Amino acid sequence: MSTKTVLITGATSGIGAALFEQYTQNGEQVIACGRDKTKLAAIAERAYQTCSFDMTVPHEIADATQHINLIDILILNAGNCRYIDNAKAFDGELFSDVISTNLTALGWLLQYLLPKVSSGGQVVFVSSSATILPFPRSEAYGASKAGIDYLANSLRFDLVEEEIDVTLIHPGFVKTPLTDKNTFNMPFLITSEEAAKRMIKGIDKRKKYLHFPKRLTFLLKFISFLPSSLWQALITRK
Numbered sequence: 001m002s003t004k005t006v007l008i009t010g011a012t013s014g015i016g017a018a019l020f021e022q023y024t025q026n027g028e029q030v031i032a033c034g035r036d037k038t039k040l041a042a043i044a045e046r047a048y049q050t051c052s053f054d055m056t057v058p059h060e061i062a063d064a065t066q067h068i069n070l071i072d073i074l075i076l077n078a079g080n081c082r083y084i085d086n087a088k089a090f091d092g093e094l095f096s097d098v099i100s101t102n103l104t105a106l107g108w109l110l111q112y113l114l115p116k117v118s119s120g121g122q123v124v125f126v127s128s129s130a131t132i133l134p135f136p137r138s139e140a141y142g143a144s145k146a147g148i149d150y151l152a153n154s155l156r157f158d159l160v161e162e163e164i165d166v167t168l169i170h171p172g173f174v175k176t177p178l179t180d181k182n183t184f185n186m187p188f189l190i191t192s193e194e195a196a197k198r199m200i201k202g203i204d205k206r207k208k209y210l211h212f213p214k215r216l217t218f219l220l221k222f223i224s225f226l227p228s229s230l231w232q233a234l235i236t237r238k
């Protein structure tokens, strides 16, 4: 099998870093992206290329990615999670920041990187199982990820003629610096290595949709079919 060029955003931490490790071990050429230049320098020797940019700043993406040629697999993984702690005193700045990082930035990344994805290539969106059911305090994060779901599912139609496949991923709870900040119980938490393994397997099979761990995602899907009054009571029960 020929070597693939895989670009990963957010390769400096958590799931993206685990994807970087596994794709590199598999012999693929990995373009590692992130903001943190020190962390990027630490993996530069094993990377095919590194790219440092803040994905909410379009000219930084344009400058940092201009030397990238063809990409076989574009993995849009980078993201942030912040919660709305007081709904009545709704924090518009926080909402805007999360939507800007998790959703609006994907528009800029697609503008600069999609033209480089080869015919027969793939685009992968890392959304969240949080979009299966609404959760308290997740107004910003959930809305940003629900936007990604629509973006990915719509883009899939429009890339058929280009022969580019789109994979949408709904991970459950994965132990990373992002979830280390959570103070609530995270059922069926898995490691970033396990998440990356499942993602790579599904991407290899060119799956349209991946969700894991199934013991969590199937439970959420089942609950979502129940009358809304029932699942609302379940979710908000103390």
Ligand SMILES: NC(=O)c1ccc[n+]([C@@H]2O[C@H](COP(=O)([O-])OP(=O)(O)OC[C@H]3O[C@@H](n4cnc5c(N)ncnc54)[C@H](OP(=O)(O)O)[C@@H]3O)[C@@H](O)[C@H]2O)c1
Residues within 6 Å of the ligand: 009, 010, 011, 012, 013, 014, 015, 016, 033, 034, 035, 036, 037, 039, 053, 054, 055, 056, 077, 078, 079, 080, 081, 101, 126, 127, 128, 129, 170, 171, 172, 173, 174, 175, 176, 177, 178, 179
């Ligand atoms: N962990 C989970 O349980 C879980 C569950 C479902 C979905 N997800 C999704 O999976 C993705 C990765 O999450 P993670 O848990 O691995 O988080 P993480 O460990 O906090 O890593 C986030 C990555 O995104 C990068 N990033 C954040 N903001 C950026 C920006 N403005 N510009 C450029 N890069 C930026 C960070 O780069 P720097 O370090 O260089 O700043 C870092 O590499 C996210 O989209 C997240 O929503 C995670």
